[in-house]
Amino acid sequence: MTQAPSEMAHGWNELPAVGGETASRQEVPPQLAEYRATIDNLDAALVHLLAERFRCTQRVGHLKAELDMPPADPTREAIQVARLRALAHDSGLDPVFAEKFFSFIVAEVIHHHEQIRAESGSAA
Numbered sequence: 001m002t003q004a005p006s007e008m009a010h011g012w013n014e015l016p017a018v019g020g021e022t023a024s025r026q027e028v029p030p031q032l033a034e035y036r037a038t039i040d041n042l043d044a045a046l047v048h049l050l051a052e053r054f055r056c057t058q059r060v061g062h063l064k065a066e067l068d069m070p071p072a073d074p075t076r077e078a079i080q081v082a083r084l085r086a087l088a089h090d091s092g093l094d095p096v097f098a099e100k101f102f103s104f105i106v107a108e109v110i111h112h113h114e115q116i117r118a119e120s121g122s123a124a
């Protein structure tokens, strides 16, 4: 495989290109490849953390259905939002984004809780 002088100078990697025949290879500067490796590790950690969180909230959903508690708890959510916004602020993350991300997850959790409640109700 021959390399263009610019590629040799920068030591760019070759990766399979996305998007068809015309671009048969894609050049990735080593610094970008290194950042992407870190991003991939962090994305994997996020997926694992979310999986654990949902595993826990599934148990909460069953407990709430059993105890006949409502799926959503706005008071608890307000406390969580305030805490997460402060944590985000202190760690340099946009608090608005942190709240949106949290609300997105909690909406899904509440949906799961409602499903669990409906299923447990129909079984009774």
Ligand SMILES: O=C(O)C(=O)C[C@]1(C(=O)O)C=C[C@@H](O)C=C1
Pocket (backbone or CB within 6 Å): 057, 060, 071, 072, 073, 074, 076, 077, 080, 105, 106, 109, 110, 113
């Ligand atoms: O703590 C609860 O009561 C939950 O059901 C969990 C959770 C959450 O995902 O953090 C989800 C829904 C509630 O509105 C509040 C919090």
